Amino acid sequence: MYEGPIWSLTTEPIGYAIESLTATASSSGQADFGPEKTIDGSGLDANDLHSTGATDMWLSGNEPLGAWIQYEFDEVYKLHEMWIWNSNQVFESLFGFGMKDVTVEYSTDGAEWTALAGVTEFAQAPGTESYAHNTTVDFAGAVAKYVRLTAASNWGGVLPQYGLSEVRFFHIPVIAREPLPDSGADDVDPDAVLSWRAGREAGTHDVYLSTDEQAVIDGNAPVNTVTDASYSLLLDLGSTYYWRIDEVNEAETPTTWQGDVWSFSTSEYLVVDDFESYNDIDPPDPESHRIFESWRDGYDVTTNGALVGNDFPPYMERAIVHNFSDQSMPLFYSNTGGAAYSEATRTFASGQDWTRYGVQTLVLYFHGTPDNTGQLYVKVNGVKVAYPGDAADIARVLWTQWDIDLASLGVNLQNVTTLALGVDGNGAAGTLYIDDIVLYQLAPQIVVPSEQIWIEAEAADTISDPLTVRDGPLASGGQYIGTDDGIGDSSDSPPPDGIATYNFTVQGGIYKVSCRIIIPSGDSLWVRIPGAADLTPGEDPDNPGTGWVRWSDPPDSTGWYWYDVFSGDHGDEASNWTLPAGSYTLEIARREAGALLDVIVISKVD
Numbered sequence: 270m271y272e273g274p275i276w277s278l279t280t281e282p283i284g285y286a287i288e289s290l291t292a293t294a295s296s297s298g299q300a301d302f303g304p305e306k307t308i309d310g311s312g313l314d315a316n317d318l319h320s321t322g323a324t325d326m327w328l329s330g331n332e333p334l335g336a337w338i339q340y341e342f343d344e345v346y347k348l349h350e351m352w353i354w355n356s357n358q359v360f361e362s363l364f365g366f367g368m369k370d371v372t373v374e375y376s377t378d379g380a381e382w383t384a385l386a387g388v389t390e391f392a393q394a395p396g397t398e399s400y401a402h403n404t405t406v407d408f409a410g411a412v413a414k415y416v417r418l419t420a421a422s423n424w425g426g427v428l429p430q431y432g433l434s435e436v437r438f439f440h441i442p443v444i445a446r447e448p449l450p451d452s453g454a455d456d457v458d459p460d461a462v463l464s465w466r467a468g469r470e471a472g473t474h475d476v477y478l479s480t481d482e483q484a485v486i487d488g489n490a491p492v493n494t495v496t497d498a499s500y501s502l503l504l505d506l507g508s509t510y511y512w513r514i515d516e517v518n519e520a521e522t523p524t525t526w527q528g529d530v531w532s533f534s535t536s537e538y539l540v541v542d543d544f545e546s547y548n549d550i551d552p553p554d555p556e557s558h559r560i561f562e563s564w565r566d567g568y569d570v571t572t573n574g575a576l577v578g579n580d581f582p583p584y585m586e587r588a589i590v591h592n593f594s595d596q597s598m599p600l601f602y603s604n605t606g607g608a609a610y611s612e613a614t615r616t617f618a619s620g621q622d623w624t625r626y627g628v629q630t631l632v633l634y635f636h637g638t639p640d641n642t643g644q645l646y647v648k649v650n651g652v653k654v655a656y657p658g659d660a661a662d663i664a665r666v667l668w669t670q671w672d673i674d675l676a677s678l679g680v681n682l683q684n685v686t687t688l689a690l691g692v693d694g695n696g697a698a699g700t701l702y703i704d705d706i707v708l709y710q711l712a713p714q715i716v717v718p719s720e721q722i723w724i725e726a727e728a729a730d731t732i733s734d735p736l737t738v739r740d741g742p743l744a745s746g747g748q749y750i751g752t753d754d755g756i757g758d759s760s761d762s763p764p765p766d767g768i769a770t771y772n773f774t775v776q777g778g779i780y781k782v783s784c785r786i787i788i789p790s791g792d793s794l795w796v797r798i799p800g801a802a803d804l805t806p807g808e809d810p811d812n813p814g815t816g817w818v819r820w821s822d823p824p825d826s827t828g829w830y831w832y833d834v835f836s837g838d839h840g841d842e843a844s845n846w847t848l849p850a851g852s853y854t855l856e857i858a859r860r861e862a863g864a865l866l867d868v869i870v871i872s873k874v875d
Contacts, residue, residue, distance in 0.1 A: 284349030284439030287342055294338040296330035298430060303327060304338050307436045312357075318399040319434045321359045328356065328366060328432040336431040337419040345377055346440035347526075348408035351416070353391050354400060355424075356432030361396030365425020366432040369393070372421065373406060375413035385411065393424045394434065402435070410441060412523065443468040445498075445514035445528040452531035459504040459535045459626040467498040468516035468526055475515040475525075476500045485511040485530050505627035506710040509534045538707040539626065541688065542615065544596050549582035560584050560598055564613040574608030574698075575691065576601045588828020589743065591634045591668050591704035600690065603698040604643065612648075612691030620684035623675055627710040631673040633690075636702040637664045639746055643697025647673060648689035650680040655693075663692070663701065666745040666785060666868060667831055672712045720873035722773050724855075726750045726784075726866040729769040736767040736859055743829060744867045745785065751865035758861040763795045763817045767859035771869065777850030779875035781843060782834040784857075785868040786823065792864040793821045796834050797856050801846040809838050818844050819860070829867055845874060 294304035301324040306312075312325025319325070329336035355367035373385040385408065392403040416438070420431040447466040450457045467474065474497075479490035493500065494517075504510060514528040542563075550557040560578040567573025577600055578584035585596035602611030623631070635645065641664040645656040654673060656662070662669050675682055690703060727738045727748040735756045741749050750769060759767075782796060797816040809819045821837030824830075833843045857866065 283441070285442055287346060287438040287440050289343035290438065291341050292338060293341075294327060294329060295336045296332060298328040298330050302432075307338065307433050308340070310435070312434060314399075318401055319354045319357050321357055321396060321398055323358050326356055326358065326432055326434045329430050331429050332431065333429045335420045335422075337417055338433065339415060339417040340436065340438070341379070342414050342438070345412060345414045347443045348375070348411050348413055348416075349439040349441050350408055351406040351439070352402040352437040353404035353406065354402045354434035354436070355391050355394040355404065357394035357396055357400045357434045358432070359396055361394055361424070363425070364427055365393065365423050366428070366430050367391065367393050367424045368418065368420040368431050368433060369424045370421040372419045374417045374419070375408070375411050376415040376417075377413060379415045382417065383411070400434070402437070441469060443470050443516060443526045445471070445474065445516055448531045450533045452533070455534040456536050457533045459506055461504055461535070462499055462501045463512065464499040465514055470518050470521050471516035472518040472520070474498060475517055476512065477515070478502070478510060478512040480508055480510055482511040482530065482532070485513055503626065504535050506535055506539065506708075507537045508710075535626075538632070538709045539628065541621075541631070541706040541708060543594060543705050543707070544585065544598050544703070545594060547585055547596065549584055564598065564615050566613045567608065567611060571607050572609050573612055574603040574605065575611035575613050577613045586702050588826070589636055589702045590828065590830075591636070593824060593830070594704060597636070597702045597704035600701040600703055602643065602692045602701070604692070604694060605696055605698060610691055610693055611697070612689050614648075614687055614689040616687050617685065620686050623682040623685050623708060628708045629675060630709045630712040631675055631706070632709055632712050633671050633706040634668045634704050635663075635671065636668050636704070637662065637666060638700045638743070639664055639666065641699030641701065643692040643694035643699065645701070646691050646693060648687070648691070649675075649678050650685055650687055652678050652680045654678065663699070666829070668704070670713065670715055672715070718872040718874070720776055720778070722775070722871040724771050724773070724869040724871070726769065726869060730772050730854075731768075731770045733766045733768050736769055749865055749867040752859045752862045756859070756862040759795070759859060760861060762812055763815060763858050769857050769866075771855040772852065773855060773871060774852045775848050775850065775871070775873070777848060778873045779845050780848050780871055781845050781874050782855065783831055783870045783872065784834065784866055785829050785831050787827065787829055787865040788823045788825055789827060789863045790825060792861040793819070793823060793837070794864050794866070795858040795860050796820050796844070798846050798848070798853050799856070800853060801848050809836070817858075821860070
């Protein structure tokens with residue numbers, strides 16, 4: 270014989286406390302004795318034992334014909350029982366305010382009432398501290414939204430006043446609850462399995478689901494009946510869905526319990542390759558997943574001038590990344606020396622279905638470097654589509670979004686086996702960074718400002734020490750500006766030196782300033798446009814009248830990235846300046862040593 274382990278379990282309670290309810294009464298002896306005192310827990314300790322404090326209870330006014338107190342729940346419940354803590358003032362034994370002979374009624378609409386049979390007397394409270402409830406009323410599953418207690422007598426019979434200390438209601442959980450995904454959840458997988466905790470008496474479950482909230486509320490949405498407390502389905506990307514579960518049992522009364530309306534939002538996109546999984550581990554280690562093993566390039570192919578990944582670890586780009594991810598793919602290309610094109614191809618282990626979940630658009634992000642040349646293209650299953658935007662975008666030192674309408678390709682989108690990225694053009698050469706190749710139903714809107722002014726940071730009209738121009742191969746134009754570590758900071762007020770100025774002219778309107786920066790360890794800058802008004806937010810409150818915005822704590826990074834100027838003094842809101850038509854000077858000053866600045870863009874936003 271082998272002695273087994275001892276296990277334990279805890280059973281579900283028969284009833285659950287109703288948390289959301291209100292109380293009204295025929296009268297209150299004074300303001301501190303209101304009916305709400307019977308449901309707010311006042312006077313109860315952690316062990317549900319009640320005090321003798323008079324203001325912890327309800328007490329009616331003088332009512333010779335008896336008093337009533339009424340409770341309204343947030344919805345209709347199947348009631349299990351009610352606990353009563355009777356009036357427990359210290360002089361209860363003398364005056365006996367506690368309700369004695371009581372009629373208990375319940376209603377679903379507050380108009381038609383049914384008396385609960387067999388309830389005649391509430392036990393008297395002792396009038397001492399640490400009083401536990403001593404009356405339990407069995408509702409035996411009565412269906413109600415309202416309960417009214419009407420006193421015919423009290424325990425003292427001396428004064429026509431009636432009181433209660435606390436009342437607690439318990440319900441039988443017959444409504445569907447605990448939805449998964451949680452109501453309000455976002456980024457839900459469109460290949461979803463909805464589940465919930467079933468109502469205790471449910472035989473089947475009617476599932477209402479729609480993107481139309483009102484249709485679900487009204488019960489006009491499509492309905493499916495299931496026997497398990499789960500429901501599998503395929504949804505569209507980037508959509509908000511509303512759903513409810515009605516619990517049904519023809520043998521019970523009522524036969525149907527209508528559930529609450531829940532919601533969730535599906536993921537905006539599906540990842541084809543976000544380049545986060547690649548590493549620098551060499552074979553034969555089973556964890557090895559190097560970029561050039563998945564994206565085949567022109568290595569040892571004389572006609573193909575593409576190479577992906579750096580020559581030495583780290584193979585992935587860690588500084589120039591999209592949307593603060595960890596890695597992007599470097600794509601080096603050179604259509605020279607016999608190479609007619611440069612192309613890297615990803616072959617999928619199994620064909621991908623790019624028609625599921627309402628997918629319509631392939632989106633990828635590319636980042637150029639100065640002096641890049643050539644025509645960027647993509648191939649899906651060998652079908653080629655050229656980048657339709659400005660040819661100069663391939664050399665721009667920012668992330669550019671490229672949307673590709675999949676339906677226009679004319680390929681079998683239910684079985685996508687290859688995806689290629691390449692650059693055409695005789696003699697074309699350069700370096701691209703690729704990140705976040707994803708599938709959307711509706712791609713993010715590309716907002717093109719009606720007016721935009723680009724300025725190289727090193728091309729300032731004036732630059733004062735200790736702000737200096739430095740060389741950097743990854744900087745636009747090969748240069749940027751910054752201060753050395755160890756330079757005293759100007760965290761609290763703008764400095765008299767270390768300022769770069771840029772003269773510009775605008776057509777007039779509301780403008781924002783964006784910069785390509787490197788911010789190590791929380792460093793930051795000061796920014797202002799004299800003669801302009803800040804809209805959102807205002808200037809630094811510690812330096813009123815100066816116009817300076819404290820651009821404090823942009824995200825830390827060791828690589829270049831773009832960020833809008835914002836004010837750390839106004840909830841990190843983006844700073845917008847009102848500029849009537851004319852010429853202005855943008856001033857950017859050092860604040861803390863280490864902040865580096867490469868490119869400035871002034872964009873109209875109204």
